[in-house]
Amino acid sequence: MPAENEARRSHRRRQRRKWVSYLLLTVGAFIVLFPIYMTIVNSLLPADLIARRPPSLFPFHPEWSTYATAWSKGHLGIYLRNSAIETAIITVGQLTTAILSAYAFAFLDFPGKRVIFIVFLSTMMIPFEVTLVTNLSTISRLGWYNTFQGLTVPFLATGFGTFLLRQAFLQIPRDLREAASLDGYGNLRFMARVAVPLARPTVAALGVFSFLGAWNQYLWPLVVTGDNNAIRTVQIGLKQLQATQINQIDVTLAGTLIATAPMLILLIIFQKQLIRGLTAGAVK
Amino acid sequence: MRALGVVPKTRRRRNEALLGYALVLPALVVFSVFTFYPFARNFKLALYVTPPYPNLPSRYVGLHQVAQVLTSSSFLTSFETTLLFSVMVVPAGLLLGLALAVAAHRKLRGIAIYQTIFSSTVVTSIAVTAVIFGTLMNPVVGLLPWLGITTTPPLLENPTWALPCIAVLTVWQGIGLSFIIMSAGLQSVPDELLEASRVDGASAWTTFFRITVPLLSPIIFFALVVATITAFQSFGQIDLLTGTNSAFLHTNVLTYNIYQTLLVGAGNPGKAAILSIALFVATMLLTLVQIRLLERRVHYAR
Numbered sequence: 001m002p003a004e005n006e007a008r009r010s011h012r013r014r015q016r017r018k019w020v021s022y023l024l025l026t027v028g029a030f031i032v033l034f035p036i037y038m039t040i041v042n043s044l045l046p047a048d049l050i051a052r053r054p055p056s057l058f059p060f061h062p063e064w065s066t067y068a069t070a071w072s073k074g075h076l077g078i079y080l081r082n083s084a085i086e087t088a089i090i091t092v093g094q095l096t097t098a099i100l101s102a103y104a105f106a107f108l109d110f111p112g113k114r115v116i117f118i119v120f121l122s123t124m125m126i127p128f129e130v131t132l133v134t135n136l137s138t139i140s141r142l143g144w145y146n147t148f149q150g151l152t153v154p155f156l157a158t159g160f161g162t163f164l165l166r167q168a169f170l171q172i173p174r175d176l177r178e179a180a181s182l183d184g185y186g187n188l189r190f191m192a193r194v195a196v197p198l199a200r201p202t203v204a205a206l207g208v209f210s211f212l213g214a215w216n217q218y219l220w221p222l223v224v225t226g227d228n229n230a231i232r233t234v235q236i237g238l239k240q241l242q243a244t245q246i247n248q249i250d251v252t253l254a255g256t257l258i259a260t261a262p263m264l265i266l267l268i269i270f271q272k273q274l275i276r277g278l279t280a281g282a283v284k
Numbered sequence: 285m286r287a288l289g290v291v292p293k294t295r296r297r298r299n300e301a302l303l304g305y306a307l308v309l310p311a312l313v314v315f316s317v318f319t320f321y322p323f324a325r326n327f328k329l330a331l332y333v334t335p336p337y338p339n340l341p342s343r344y345v346g347l348h349q350v351a352q353v354l355t356s357s358s359f360l361t362s363f364e365t366t367l368l369f370s371v372m373v374v375p376a377g378l379l380l381g382l383a384l385a386v387a388a389h390r391k392l393r394g395i396a397i398y399q400t401i402f403s404s405t406v407v408t409s410i411a412v413t414a415v416i417f418g419t420l421m422n423p424v425v426g427l428l429p430w431l432g433i434t435t436t437p438p439l440l441e442n443p444t445w446a447l448p449c450i451a452v453l454t455v456w457q458g459i460g461l462s463f464i465i466m467s468a469g470l471q472s473v474p475d476e477l478l479e480a481s482r483v484d485g486a487s488a489w490t491t492f493f494r495i496t497v498p499l500l501s502p503i504i505f506f507a508l509v510v511a512t513i514t515a516f517q518s519f520g521q522i523d524l525l526t527g528t529n530s531a532f533l534h535t536n537v538l539t540y541n542i543y544q545t546l547l548v549g550a551g552n553p554g555k556a557a558i559l560s561i562a563l564f565v566a567t568m569l570l571t572l573v574q575i576r577l578l579e580r581r582v583h584y585a586r
Contacts, residue, residue, distance in 0.1 A: 017488065024387040025398045028380075032401050032459060036408075039416050042425070050425045097311040109297070110304035120311065123319050125568060127517050129539045130560040133329060133546055133553050134322030154318035157311035187303055216409035218520035219539070223547060235411040239524060242415055249419055256412045263407035271400060 043067070043253035050249060063250070070241065070255035075229050079237035080259070083215055086233055089152040090214035095207055098161030103191045105162070106169035107177060117166075123159035129219065136223060146226035151233075155214065161206050168202035169195055204273040208266070215263060234259045323564070329557035336550040353558040358531070362541040363566070365447065369537055370515040372451035373458070377511055378504065380455065381462025386496060388463075389470045399467070405460035410520035417453035418525055440525055446533040450521050458514070462507060469503030470496075501582045509574055516567050519543065538563045 042050050043066055044059035070076060104110070105117050135154055144150035172195060180190045196203060221233045232240075241255045330350055332342040353359055384402045388395055408416070420427050423438030439445045473496065481491045497504070519539040522530055528548070530536040536544075538559060546556035 018392065020488075021387055021390055021392060024383070025392075025395075028384045028387065029398060029401045031380075031456070032405060035416050035420060035456065036404075038420060042419060053429060055425075055430055097314065100307040101311045104304040104307035108300050108304040108307070110301035113304065116308055116312070120308075120315070123315050125571070126319055126323050126564060127513065127567060129517055129519070129542060130326070130564045131319055131322035132542065133556045133560060134325045135318055136546070137553075138317065138322065154314070157314035159315075162311060187300075212406055216411075218409070218411055218523075219543070222523070223543075235409055235520075238411045238415055242418075242524065249422070249425060252415060253419060256415045260408055260412050263409075264404065267404060267407045268400060271403060 039253050039257060043250050043257055045250060047248065047250060066248075066250045066254040067258065069248075070251045070258060073244075073251070074237060074241040074255050075232075076234065076237060076241075076255060076258050078229050079232055079234040080262070082231050083234040084262075085148060086151050086217075086221075086231075087211055087214040089148065090155050091207055091210040093152065093156035094158055094161050094210040095203065097157040098165050098206060099191070099196060099203070101157075101162045102165035102169055103187075103195060105166045106172075107187065107190075107195070120159045120162050124163070128154075132219070132223070139224060145224060146228075146231060148231055150224050151221060151231060152214075154220070155217075158210075161210070164206055165199060165202055168199040172198050201273060204270065208270050208273065211266065212263065326557040326560050329554050330561060332554045334550075334552055334554055336552075342554065349554055350558055353555050354562065358536075358541065359559065359562065361531075361534070362536045362538050363562070365534055366516060366537045366566070369447060369451060369454075369518065370512055372448060373454045373515045373518075374508065374511045376451075376455045377458040377462050378507055380459055381466045381507070382500075382504065384459070384463050385466035385470055386492065389467065402463040403460045403467075405457050406464065407460070408457060410454075410457060410518075411524060413453050413457040414521040414524040417449070417456070421449055441529070441533065443532065443534050446526050446535050450518075450525060450535060454515070454518060454521060458511065462511070465503060465507045465510075466500070469500050473499045505574075505578055505582050508578070509571055512570055512574065513567055516563065516570070538566070 041057065041059050044062035044064070045056060046061070046063050049056050101120065105113065105120075139145055139150040139154075142150075144153070176194065177190060180194055185193070216235065217233070218235050221236050222239070225232045225236060238252075238255055238259055242252050331344060331346050333345045333349055334340075334342045388398050388402060405413075418440065419425060421439045423429065423434070426439075428435065428439065435442060435445065439449050477495055477499070478491060481495050486494070517539055518537055522535050522537055522540045523543070526533045526535045528544075530540055530544075542556050542559045542563065545552050545559060
């Protein structure tokens with residue numbers, strides 16, 4: 001019967017498609033995971049086995065001491081703490097300035113609003129690298145070289161964050177604002193109790209982006225932190241580890257894994273928010 | 285007397301305006317001090333020469349220095365390197381992200397694990413990525429000696445191969461963000477459309493090129509602009525892998541050139557400022573060109 005044939009053929013096609021999908025997915029997963037896997041293996045191998053050919057693809061006698069060495073000799077404890085402080089300040093700061101300004105742009109009327117909004121957007125066109133020359137001298141003139149202020153204050157506001165949140169706030173019905181004001185809600189209370197909770201997916205996504213961006217910064221921490229370890233971040237610590245442990249690749253690799261672990265945990269927890277927040281926001 | 289609790293309209297307006305200014309003020313202060321002021325000051329610095337000895341005043345030379353820097357081979361090669369690098373990095377990154385997002389946009393068993401894997405490179409910073417791939421490209425313990433291939437000089441000390449190698453790890457690191465952006469976009473493509481196309485007997489390729497890509501075009505466009513700007517600002521991987529040899533190894537991208545001009549040796553803020561302006565103009569022009577050429581083809585649903 002033709003209908004039955006048709007059904008069987010379409011079933012077979014669907015099966016084939018499924019296998020093609022899995023094949024593609026597995027190739028992709030291999031591309032992403034292979035470098036990470038080799039890093040884990042090499043970080044656990046004794047130094048003389050890393051260079052052995054053919055290589056060991058599995059650490060049968062893992063040497064966990066590399067992690068202890070990376071931790072103590074690489075001062076990773078201090079660097080991780082510094083990175084955590086830096087990241088917390090920048091994330092909270094960016095979220096705060098973005099929520100406040102996005103609320104103003106979405107809900108309030110004031111002369112010059114359009115122009116100021118364009119000014120905010122224009123900051124996205126100026127890469128931080130372009131402002132490096134003067135920012136460095138500004139920071140030293142303020143006496144902020146090698147301090148957390150110097151490390152974080154230039155990043156406490158982003159045009160991107162304001163823009164993303166404004167788009168989310170604009171989706172909140174105006175009637176809701178009117179209704180709330182009849183209930184005696186002032187602007188600040190409406191912002192805290194209604195607007196921010198309703199825009200939570202976007203706020204969460206923005207938070208994750210700020211967090212990742214701050215944690216992974218490289219150029220600015222490199223130029224604004226001094227030679228002592230006081231506020232050096234973990235990314236710059238890796239550069240130092242690579243330079244000083246040149247003969248101990250396993251220790252350097254252990255260090256990179258230690259530096260990445262906190263972020264990986266965060267990603268696994270917040271993955272859904274990240275994608276959902278992006279969908280709800282400006283790039284819909 | 286006014287009725288209790290009723291604030292006159294003009295005063296309410298004024299209060300609203302004042303609150304508006306107060307709310308945008310913190311961000312505006314940060315932008316003024318750390319974005320607009322330094323941006324504008326580049327144009328002044330560009331006209332001054334800093335002598336290579338400490339504590340000497342800088343000297344006004346006008347546009348002479350601008351012309352000198354913009355025609356120098358150092359600037360021209362690093363500009364060319366930046367462009368070449370972007371060409372290597374941007375299309376490959378977008379295609380990989382799109383392909384993986386489409387592949388993972390299915391209701392298959394275990395798909396969540398794949399999604400986590402694909403987005404995972406957003407947590408490997410550029411420093412981490414550089415160290416990981418630096419090891420894989422190492423002449424002693426890397427991948428090539430595995431395969432019995434030896435290159436002299438080694439990959440990352442080789443003027444021909446250094447830039448492509450750095451491009452490879454940059455693409456790898458970009459997979460996560462590209463995947464997340466494309467996945468977010470795919471979620472807004474109605475499933476019924478894809479389903480309908482399949483039911484109508486369209487092949488996977490047809491569905492992809494006739495339905496998915498047009499509907500995704502705003503996102504692809506967004507990702508393209510972001511990826512290009514990011515590629516133009518690459519720095520960490522160059523600093524970690526080719527460092528001070530970058531000029532010799534043809535990996536001296538504009539940002540690295542700025543960093544070196546400003547901080548290595550005596551330091552030359554005037555020249556660094558000119559290079560910064562060039563970086564800004566290049567980024568701006570490229571974005572504008574992309575908008576002009578491509579946005580017309582972008583299919584907006586609304």
